[in-house]
Structures are given as C-alpha cells and as structure tokens.
Amino acid sequence: xxxSISHSSxxxxxxxxxxxxxxNTRSSGKIVFLQLRDGSGFIQAIVASQAVAPxxxxxxxxxxxxxxxEITGTVSKHPKKEEYELQVSGxxxxxxxxxxxxxxxxxxxxxxxxxxxxxxxxxxPWAVLRIRDRVFFSIEQFFHEEGFVRFDTPIIQPTSCEDTxxxxxxxxYDEPNYLSQSGQLYSEAGIMGFGKVYDxxxxxxxxxxxxxHHLSELWMMDxxxxxxxxxxxxxxxxxxxxxxxxxxxxxxxxELAILGRDTTIxxxxxxxxxxxxxxxxxxxxxKEEGLVSGVESYDDTYWQDDMSTEEEIxxxxxxxxxxxxxxxxxxxxSFYMKKYTDEHxxxxxxxxxLIAPEEGREIIGGSQREESYDALKKEIVDxxxxxxxxxxxxxxxxxxxxxxSGFGIGLERTVRWLTGVHHIRETIAFPRxxxxxxx
Amino acid sequence: xxxSISHSSxxxxxxxxxxxxxxNTRSSGKIVFLQLRDGSGFIQAIVASQAVAPxxxxxxxxxxxxxxxEITGTVSKHPKKEEYELQVSGxxxxxxxxxxxxxxxxxxxxxxxxxxxxxxxxxxPWAVLRIRDRVFFSIEQFFHEEGFVRFDTPIIQPTSCEDTxxxxxxxxYDEPNYLSQSGQLYSEAGIMGFGKVYDxxxxxxxxxxxxxHHLSELWMMDxxxxxxxxxxxxxxxxxxxxxxxxxxxxxxxxELAILGRDTTIxxxxxxxxxxxxxxxxxxxxxKEEGLVSGVESYDDTYWQDDMSTEEEIxxxxxxxxxxxxxxxxxxxxSFYMKKYTDEHxxxxxxxxxLIAPEEGREIIGGSQREESYDALKKEIVDxxxxxxxxxxxxxxxxxxxxxxSGFGIGLERTVRWLTGVHHIRETIAFPRxxxxxxx
Numbered sequence: 082x083x084x085s086i087s088h089s090s091x092x093x094x095x096x097x098x099x100x101x102x103x104x105n106t107r108s109s110g111k112i113v114f115l116q117l118r119d120g121s122g123f124i125q126a127i128v129a130s131q132a133v134a135p136x137x138x139x140x141x142x143x144x145x146x147x148x149x150x151e152i153t154g155t156v157s158k159h160p161k162k163e164e165y166e167l168q169v170s171g172x173x174x175x176x177x178x179x180x181x182x183x184x185x186x187x188x189x190x191x192x193x194x195x196x197x198x199x200x201x202x203x204x205x206p207w208a209v210l211r212i213r214d215r216v217f218f219s220i221e222q223f224f225h226e227e228g229f230v231r232f233d234t235p236i237i238q239p240t241s242c243e244d245t246x247x248x249x250x251x252x253x254y255d256e257p258n259y260l261s262q263s264g265q266l267y268s269e270a271g272i273m274g275f276g277k278v279y280d281x282x283x284x285x286x287x288x289x290x291x292x293x294h295h296l297s298e299l300w301m302m303d304x305x306x307x308x309x310x311x312x313x314x315x316x317x318x319x320x321x322x323x324x325x326x327x328x329x330x331x332x333x334x335x336e337l338a339i340l341g342r343d344t345t346i347x348x349x350x351x352x353x354x355x356x357x358x359x360x361x362x363x364x365x366x367x368k369e370e371g372l373v374s375g376v377e378s379y380d381d382t383y384w385q386d387d388m389s390t391e392e393e394i395x396x397x398x399x400x401x402x403x404x405x406x407x408x409x410x411x412x413x414x415s416f417y418m419k420k421y422t423d424e425h426x427x428x429x430x431x432x433x434x435l436i437a438p439e440e441g442r443e444i445i446g447g448s449q450r451e452e453s454y455d456a457l458k459k460e461i462v463d464x465x466x467x468x469x470x471x472x473x474x475x476x477x478x479x480x481x482x483x484x485x486s487g488f489g490i491g492l493e494r495t496v497r498w499l500t501g502v503h504h505i506r507e508t509i510a511f512p513r514x515x516x517x518x519x520x
Numbered sequence: 521x522x523x524s525i526s527h528s529s530x531x532x533x534x535x536x537x538x539x540x541x542x543x544n545t546r547s548s549g550k551i552v553f554l555q556l557r558d559g560s561g562f563i564q565a566i567v568a569s570q571a572v573a574p575x576x577x578x579x580x581x582x583x584x585x586x587x588x589x590e591i592t593g594t595v596s597k598h599p600k601k602e603e604y605e606l607q608v609s610g611x612x613x614x615x616x617x618x619x620x621x622x623x624x625x626x627x628x629x630x631x632x633x634x635x636x637x638x639x640x641x642x643x644x645p646w647a648v649l650r651i652r653d654r655v656f657f658s659i660e661q662f663f664h665e666e667g668f669v670r671f672d673t674p675i676i677q678p679t680s681c682e683d684t685x686x687x688x689x690x691x692x693y694d695e696p697n698y699l700s701q702s703g704q705l706y707s708e709a710g711i712m713g714f715g716k717v718y719d720x721x722x723x724x725x726x727x728x729x730x731x732x733h734h735l736s737e738l739w740m741m742d743x744x745x746x747x748x749x750x751x752x753x754x755x756x757x758x759x760x761x762x763x764x765x766x767x768x769x770x771x772x773x774x775e776l777a778i779l780g781r782d783t784t785i786x787x788x789x790x791x792x793x794x795x796x797x798x799x800x801x802x803x804x805x806x807k808e809e810g811l812v813s814g815v816e817s818y819d820d821t822y823w824q825d826d827m828s829t830e831e832e833i834x835x836x837x838x839x840x841x842x843x844x845x846x847x848x849x850x851x852x853x854s855f856y857m858k859k860y861t862d863e864h865x866x867x868x869x870x871x872x873x874l875i876a877p878e879e880g881r882e883i884i885g886g887s888q889r890e891e892s893y894d895a896l897k898k899e900i901v902d903x904x905x906x907x908x909x910x911x912x913x914x915x916x917x918x919x920x921x922x923x924x925s926g927f928g929i930g931l932e933r934t935v936r937w938l939t940g941v942h943h944i945r946e947t948i949a950f951p952r953x954x955x956x957x958x959x
Contacts, residue, residue: 085667085715100747102712102920120715120746121667149920176891176921198709198912199919207713214670221660228524228560231653235950236675236699236722237688237737239958249676251690251699253736254726258957260690267950270637270959273541274646276524276559282722283675287693297692298676307559308539452615473637473959480638481541481588482615511674511706518678518697520709520912 087121089165092156099124099167100151100175102202103144113141117152117167118202122335126152126167133170140172147178147202190504197511198520208336209507212329213496217281219328220302220490223321224279229304232271232278234264240470247287249297260285265487266417266474268305269450272485273477279304281492291515293504294390294442296493298513305487311419311431311449314486315405318435318445319355321490322403327351329499342501346401346438355435356404358396360388361423363406367392372399385410385427388434390442397438405433416460418448441498447488454478526560528604531595538563538606539590539614541641542583552580556591556606557646561774565591565606572609579611586617586641629943636950637959647775648946651768652935656720658767659741659929662760663718668743671710671717673703679909686726688736699724704926705856705913707744708889711924712916718743720931730954732943733829733881735932737952744926750858750870750888753925754844757874757884758794760929761842766790768938781940785840785877794874795843797835799827800862802845806831811838824849824866827873829881836877846872855899857887880937886927893917 083098084091101119108114115126128141144150153171158164183199193200200206224231237251237258249260264280271278281302288295306314326347329337337344358366364384367373372395376383388396388406396404411420411428418430432448451457457478461471496508506512511520522537523530540558547553554565567580583589592610597603622638632639639645663670676690676697688699703719710717720741727734745753765786768776776783797805803823806812811834815822827835827845835843850859850867857869871887890896896917900910935947945951950959 087667100922101715120669120711120713147919149922175923176917176919178919181919196912198706198712198915201709201713203713210671210714211669217670218660218664221657225657228526230559230650231656232649232949233722233739235737235952235957237724237952237957249690249692251688253688253957254728254954256957267637267959270640271949272559273637274559274640274642275649276540283672285676289693298674300672473635476637478615480586480615480617480620483539483588484614510671510710513674513676515693518674518676518692518695520678520706 085121086117086119086124089122089124089156090158090163093158093165094156096153096155096170097167098151098153099126101149103146103148103150104202106144106146108142113138113144115141115144115150115152115169115172117150118207123204124165124167126154126169128169128172132168133172137170137172140174141169144172144174145178145181146184147181148174149176149178150174190506194506194512194517195519201510204339205502206507208333208339209496209500209502210510211336212333212500213492213508215329215333216325216492216496216499217300219325220279220281220321223324224304227277227317229277229279230271230275232268232275232280233282234261234267234271234280234303236261236283240467249285249287262286263301263303263489265303265305265489268303268487269417269474269477269485272305272307273481273483276308277304277306289515293506294494296505296509296512296514299509300492301489302492303487303489305485307483307485309486310484311407311433311447311486314447314449314488315357315433318447318488318490319403322355322435322445323351325495326499337500340500340502342499347499350402350438353402356400356402357407358404359407360409360429361427363388363392363396363404366399367395370399372396385412387413388436388443393436393442394440397436397441401438403438404436406436407433409434414448416464416466417450417457419451420456437495437498439498439501442494444494444498445488445490447486449484449486452478452482452484454482524560525556525558525563528561528563528595529597529602532597532604533594535592535594535609536606537590537592538565540588542585542587542589543641544585545583547581552577552583554580554583554589554591554608554611556589557641562643563604563606565593565608567608567611571607572611576609576611579613580608583611583613584617584620585623586620587613588615588617589613629945633945633951633956634958640949643778644941645946647772647778648935648939648941649949650775651772651939652931652947654768654772655764655931655935655938658764659718659720659760662763663743666716666756668716668718669710669714671707671714671719672721673700673706673710673719673742675700675722679906688724688726701725702740702742702928704742704744704928707742707926708856708913708916708924711744711746712920712922715747716743716745728954732945733933735944735948735951735953738948739931740928741931742926742928744924746922746924748925749923750846750872750886750925753886753888753927754796754872757886757927757929758842761794761874761884762790764934765938776939779939779941781938786938789841789877792841795839795841796846796872797843798846799848799868800866802827802831802835802843805838806834809838811835824851826852827875827882832875832881833879836875836880840877842877843875844872845875848873853887855903855905856889856896858890859895876934876937878937878940881933883933883937884927884929886925888923888925891917891921891923893921
C-alpha cells in the first residue's frame, strides 16, 4: 500500500510503499541506511544485505543523494521515541542524481539562493515554508469564521496610494501603471458593499534598501471593517494573532523542532492579553529606562519620530509579549487615518502598530479611517495628491459614510518571527530583492 | 444587541440593533419601509408613525438611498416565507447620501464599471463576489485536506514560461522583467521539496482581445503533484470541482437565488462521473453529429486543431456534465507536456482540458509533465527557447526526476460558469482589461 511518510504511525507492522527522495545515505557494508523524504516528512529505511535479494541491495547502494526511489518495507516504531523506520524488502531506483550541488558542507546564502530551486529540498526551507502555509491557512480560516468576505484588490493600479518613490512601473498596453503597494483604498470601497472584507495577495515595494527585513515582492493580508472603531480593530488583530500562533504550535511541532525554535514566549502569548502603549508613553519608557543607546537628544524630533528598529526590538524584549504602539503623531502617518488632538496639543492618528517580541518587530499596522468627506478631501489637497485620482475613493465618504477601521499584516514578517530565521528571504519560495529576481 | 442581518433568524421577537445602508425606501404616508443591507444580507425595516417618536419617523423619512443608518427594532418572521422584518423603534441617520448615481433605471456596463466602487453595493456583484469567496475558500480547504502545501510562486519573473507576446513588462530596478503568466515551472521545483503543492494568486495576460472571456489580471490556482500520472491528475480535478460545486450549492443558496441561477445541472454533476473524451473522439462526435456549424472542411487542420469556443460549448451542451477532452495533438500544446505517439502515428500530449457545461467552456487545463531530462531539453532547444533560462527548471529532471502532473483552474472562469453572469468582468472586484485599469 502506497503511503505518505507522515502517515507512517498508522501502518506499524505493515508492508508499505513509499515514493520519495534520498536526502542522505550511509553504509556499514552489510547495511545501507537510506534517509528518505517525500515532502510530507522524513523516515529512515534500513536495507540489510541478508534480508534482500542481491539486486535490491545493489540498488540501495547506488541510490545517491537526491535520487528518487520507490521503497517497499515494513514500518517499525523506535522503542523509545516517536520515530518510525522502514525494514526494507524492495528498492526501485526511479531517477538518478549525480553530483548534487548542495552538500553537507556549509554554503553561503548567495549560493543557496542562486540555487533556490534545489535549496527548497533542504530541511530548513521545508520547515519554514510549511509554517508559512499554516499561517496563511489559519488567516483564511479566521476571517471566514468571523464573517469576512475575501476581496481581491487589483495588482495593476493607475495611481499610488501614497509614496510614489517605491513603486514599480508596469507597461500596461503602452500606458504606465503601477504594481500595488496596498489594496487598502479598494478594500474601503469593498466594505460599503460587503461590510467586512479581507484581501490577501502579493504587494510590491521598490525599496532600494538591502537589509534582512526587506523584500520587493511580499504577501500582505489587509482587513477592513465597517462599523469598527480602533478599539474593535485591535481586538480583531489580537484574536487573529493568537489564532495564528496557537495553530502553528498545534500543527507545526515537527517544523518548529527542526528549526530549534524555543516556543516559551509563543505559548505564553496565546493566553495573555497583549500590551498597549501610547506612542508617547512608549517613547517615555524607552527614555527613562535607557533601553536604546545612541539617542543624541530627547528633543522634539525624538517625541515626534517613528519607532526605530532598535526601539521596536527593545520594547519587544522588555514585555516579552506583542505590544500595540498606539496613536503616533499624525504627521508621520498616512493621509487616510482618523486624527485627534491630544491633551498636549499634538495631532495624533488613531492607529497602532503591533510589535512582535523576540525581535519580530512590526508585523501589523492598522488604524481607524477618517470618515468625514471634507476632512479627508482637505488632507488629500494639503498633501498635494492628485485629487481627481481619489474621487472614487472619496465616494466612500460621500454616500453613506461609516466609522471604519482596518489593518495589514505582513505574511513574511510574521513567518520570520514565528520561525526565528535570520533573513526574511527564507520565508518566501523565490525571494525578489534589490539584487535578485532569479531563478 | 448589535447583530448582523444574516443572524436575524436567531433573534425573532427580540430587540436588536442593525447598522447598515438603505438600498431602497418607500413610504405610504404613515409607514416608511426601509430596505436595509449590511454586507451580510438584506432585511426590510418597517417604521410606523404611530409606533415611534416624531423625530424617529422624520429620520426614517430623510433616509435616502445609500444613507448609512443604525436601526433599532424587533425581529419578526414572515408568516409563510423564510424572511425576516424589523418592527422599528429607533432610527439613527449616520451618513447622508445625496443623489446616489446608480438608480433603478438601467445603466450600461461602461457606466457601471466606471463606477465599480459604487456598483459593488448592488445585489448582483454582492452575490457574484460572495460566490467567488466561497469558491476560493473551498479550494483552500480541499488542498489542505489533501495534504498539499501552499507554494506562492513569484509574480516578477525574469523570463516567460512560453509565449512572450502576452507579457506585461515591469521595470525592475532598471531591468525589464515580466509579470507572471503562470507559476507552474516554479511549482514543479516546489514538488521536489514538498511533494504536492498548490499556488493560488494573480497572473497576467496582455491579451489584446476584447471579449467577454478575457481579463488582463486574473486569479489562477495551479496544483502540482509528484508521483501522479495523468489519470491521478484528472481524479484530483474531478474531486476538486465536485467539492467546489457542492459547497456553492450548500453555502450560497441565497446568492444563487438572487442571480436566478437554475441549479439542476450543478446538482447533478456533484454525484455523477464526469465525461472523458479523447481529442480525436471529441472531434469525430462534433463532425458526425453536426454539432458545430461553419466548419469549412474536415481536413487535417480540423483534426489537429484546438477546440474552438463553439466546439467547447457544443460538447458541454451535449453531455450536460463537465467533459475532459484528453490527449490533444502535441504540436498545439506546451513544451513541458509528456508526449506519446498514438495508433495513427500522431504525436499527442498526455493532457486534458476540462470543459464546463452550460457554456462554462474550459475552466481547467492540465497535463502530465515530461520527466526525461533529455526529452525536455530537446523540446526547449527545438522551440528556440533560451536554454540558459531553463537550466534551473531542468534541475527538476536532473536530480531525482519523478513522474508528475498538474493543472490550473481559472478562478474567474469558474465563477462565471457557476454564477451564470454574461461577462467575466463581473467576477472580480476591479477588473483589468484592454481598455480599463480604473478605478
């Protein structure tokens, strides 16, 4: 009976057929040990010369690394561990593999990503991209259970949402158009028909920075909700993150173990309320506790500034839980956010970024949206955005405007945090960065 | 208590609060009838002047089409139908709406799609895009239950899979790159690590044809499976289509009713085996039964040709079930398909297109892939494709090649079939076509 390796535990004592690849092999002369993988999992196949026909043993000896094979054998369980083995009776060599380029020696990341098609067969990418799959599916399940409708916003867009320096231009039947940086404005039109929508697809950022945090092509989930204020918005985010983390812990134990991920903090956050800090409060704590080095002066710039990478990491380390940083100064935030003036006369946005602990940094950005037609139009004009391009967007405030909010979560940032890998390029099958669009 | 309209049946006899929009209104002098929608469903709110304070009745009278409102009332059930009403005690006008442009009179499609942001509030788009949501989620669930891993292939690609005339060019940091037409070749690399993968995202076709079947930006689901031959491939497809249709019938009864969709054939196909015809056999039946008019001659061209739109529709009409058309002449199919020579000496591909009945036309294309390194390399060279761009792809056959197959299903084509709408632009939130990339 043909089985997947992941189902081995259901077939102990039975003869099965496994089709897969040899990812490692060693021989003690009379026994060949074939380490097999089939995409669903890993198992060791033991070929004893005394137990099989000479041609079977010879086939096992010829099975080089990354050969494809069909192995017949009886499943046995390790006496102490939750591990299974195959006592082999048959070996069929399907596809040969000569001089497989990825070996046991250390390779640099450039080599591995030049050969990403092959590197995908290794255990780290296997574990990371299966966790990515789980995060994706948990998000899909969460929003369907919550009554959201999937709303695919366009990738090809005639205008930019905000900053035009980070746009990729596409030749659209001889007209310049742009690749989407965000579908948010479209989703805001979507909620006027569907109430609660989410949009989960690729977005593009022509960021000329070469850091371990940046991809040029990435996947974002944007949710938008009518009749939700910023408090309700953060509540949805917290429940969603808890659902994702809970599912990864539940379904990806093997993957987390392969990655050597300490799950103490992940387990804790599923059951504890997230931290909420106002932007001003967060800045005060960072200053008073001296959590960040190298701040030149605590002048106006300090209090009005965005959170730096170092500040985000420091706050994550301090609380060891996800932290909502709320109500940034409006001047450094997007035009569509709802604003208010705080008790010190500072204009603030009703927004929050969610900082993941363990150096996960910002994984979510969200806000309540300005629902007043006049205020939003003024903001567009004040920022010198082309008003005619925003007319359709302003319709959302012209005809039956409503209180509404939304947020976006970066899939790759979330996967990097959950897997603990160093560089974000590990979290997507074929990364696109400043220097790479191949293979 | 604040509820969604879709939950009305659980609150009969109770006072609830509903937030939404007025999509229609009429008055008999002493009673105002407000037709409400909130994205989850539709309900009629009855405001009787004798039952409410004068200012509440006045607010109801001022609630124009597409005003946003908060209505308090008691849910009652229609004595005979599965319909619910609200006996109103309170009306709060939230956002006004003056001269809403989409009225009860007929609008042409150009007007509706110029105002797609508003047209999305109408009942047809509501029903169609909720069915799209259901199809999407059923596909996600199906593949996860079957042990596939989601594998997001890159949108920005340095080369084309095949035909370069239909590519959109993107300026990628001053280098020309292309928007993905298909992620299939990447998915073939993916199965070498993950066994079974699927890829569900936007793809782009710069088709200069203006028909009701074509979009420039569309969503495709591509599945790829190691150790699957073409028979196993078609079996997965049939089970997936049955799952999708079964779920749409189960979860989208209201949407199908709004669209006036006759579901007789959909209900039938969930339980009946799909039809299988070889390409040659299909052509013979079309000829012998005279199913297609205007065929000039039944010469070699006829027997070697692709299926025309008319032929696809004729076969769907004849069988009233999905039809697999198998084993097209290799010459008109893609380079990566596995080939064989039939009993008449014709080189054929081990492939199948799945034709949906009721003018649904081709919704799936799939094939077994050529697994021989030499045969595949020869095909690339013979077709004058740039060999150096396919080196990484050939690695899938160089290191442990395996029998494998895959298929792609077009989301919009499937939704068009299931909803019965005339033009494919209805099946996506913001369609992109030869003439349109706005709003």
